Amino acid sequence: MSTHAANRATPHSSCRSRVLGLGVVLLFGINAQSPARSIGPAERADTILIVKHERKLYLLHDNRPLRSYRIALGLSPTGAKEREWDFRTPEGSYVIDFRQEHSHYFKALHISYPSPADLMRSSALHQPAGGNIFIHGEPNRLSKPVSYYKTRDWTNGCIALSDEDLQDVWDLTGVPTRVEIVP
Numbered sequence: 001m002s003t004h005a006a007n008r009a010t011p012h013s014s015c016r017s018r019v020l021g022l023g024v025v026l027l028f029g030i031n032a033q034s035p036a037r038s039i040g041p042a043e044r045a046d047t048i049l050i051v052k053h054e055r056k057l058y059l060l061h062d063n064r065p066l067r068s069y070r071i072a073l074g075l076s077p078t079g080a081k082e083r084e085w086d087f088r089t090p091e092g093s094y095v096i097d098f099r100q101e102h103s104h105y106f107k108a109l110h111i112s113y114p115s116p117a118d119l120m121r122s123s124a125l126h127q128p129a130g131g132n133i134f135i136h137g138e139p140n141r142l143s144k145p146v147s148y149y150k151t152r153d154w155t156n157g158c159i160a161l162s163d164e165d166l167q168d169v170w171d172l173t174g175v176p177t178r179v180e181i182v183p
Contacts, residue, residue, distance in 0.1 A: 045172045048096070048135070050159055050181040052077060052089060057135070057159065059172055066172065069165040072149065074157040079183075081113070081157055083122045084130030089157050090118060091183060095176040096135075106137030106163040107170055111179055135159045135179075137166035 045059035045066055052073060059066045073089040074081075080091040090113045100108040114122070114129035122129035136158055138149050148154065150162065159181075161169065 044174065045169075045177060047178045047180060048169070048173065050089075050179065052091070052181065052183050055153075057161065057169070059169065067168065069161050069169065072155060072160040073153045074155050075153055077153050080121070081118065081130065081133075083125055083127035085156070086130075087156055089155075089159060089181065090114075090133055091181050092117060094179040094181070096173060096179060098175060099170070100134075103134075103136065104141075105134070105139055105160070107166055108134040108136035109170070109173065109177075110134055111159075130157070133158055135161070135166070135169065137161060137163040 043061050043066065045061055047060040047063075049058040049060055050056070050071065051058070055071050055073065057069045057071045059068075075087040077089060079088055081088040090111070092113075092115055094112045094115065096109045097112045098110045100110065111133045113133040114131060118129050137160065138146075142149070144154075149160070154160065
């Protein structure tokens with residue numbers, strides 16, 4: 001089984017992702033803020049957890065939260081991505097499979113969307129699944145005021161962070177890094 005296939009969503013991994021998400025939410029709820037201690041090289045994130053309804057991205061190491069960040073999602077954020085240009089952010093298990101230091105945005109981490117389950121869903125609709133789903137920073141060429149990008153969902157289906165936060169995620173992750181996206 002390929003690395004990508006091993007990291008794809010299954011009924012069990014989807015349930016595990018939701019439990020993992022709830023655990024992180026409870027941990028941060030008790031602690032109100034991300035841990036402020038410095039992170040050594042051995043504590044780079046091994047998982048990126050995206051909890052869509054919270055608009056939060058969590059970096060985890062051995063299922064322990066390292067950091068959390070506010071995110072923006074696709075323009076139509078509710079539900080899993082079904083097809084190309086539906087403006088939804090996918091849900092499921094993926095990996096960061098490559099990084100782009102130069103793109104239309106301040107750096108970008110590519111998510112291995114679409115999974116076999118994603119392809120089946122879009123095929124049932126007789127539509128292409130789409131692709132090019134990234135965790136990225138703000139656009140290099142702003143078409144709206146900066147406040148727009150910081151206060152609402154604005155992507156075509158990607159996950160966006162402030163440039164400062166994306167730099168932190170960039171520094172604390174590598175290729176491959178597991179990505180869990182839950183509702």
